Amino acid sequence: MPSTLDFTFAALADPTRRAILARLMAGEASVAELAEPFAMSQPAISKHLKVLERAGLISRGRDAQRRPARIQGEALAQATSWLERYRSVWEANFERLDTLLSDLQAGPGRNDSHN
């Protein structure tokens, strides 16, 4: 049984859904309003919105005609930690670079043969 986090991963792994979230940060939007910049059909956008809703990242308004999508509060809170996650991936790279630089500066006879 997939966990909530699995749904979140799946929701965010798709570039169109990420772009939808980015657009919704500027304010709520209807399916028609979201479909236009993506040149995508409304049913296709609706499928993406269902995934985002299941992940708890957006909610849908009750206005039967428009049902505007809006960002959920938790997603906004997560937004500020995106940069931190991005930073931590670069930090992993640079920690490896620190090790490599140590090895290179240790001089001949210390050939680091493992990857």
Added chain:
Amino acid sequence: MPALTATPDGDRAIVIRRRFNAPPELIYDCWTVPALLRRWLLGPQGWTMPVCMVDARIGGTYRYEWRKEESGDTMGLTGTFTALDRPHRLASSEVFDKDWTGGPALVEIALNSVAGGTDMIQTITYASAQAREGALFSGMTEGMEAGFQRLDAIAAETPV
């Protein structure tokens, strides 16, 4: 431990800043020599770099391919150098294979000598504000995955 900062700049760029205990020449080489690059530019844990080709001249291209061993997922990047001023500056324009952001990112790497080593300032300017959001989201999902792997390892009491 030299602290890494990653800061948005304007609406399209991210500035990454980090100090290293090595001279600029060595950092520069670590960014341009394939045998060195593939030992550190790997992203989250579990990824290898089966392809790393660099033609280090103005207008020359570089090609990186990463592979996640567990799943077989791959990620590819192609770049073209626009500046190569060893040891203090290199610049390029690069794009991931799965680019949906409508354009390449411009990368500027400045390497300044400081007491004890190098102050590196890496500026990545994306094609649009939305492209930068996409990059941050990607960083988050991969970073979250790395974080969960560490949690799994702690739970199993095995070293990662």
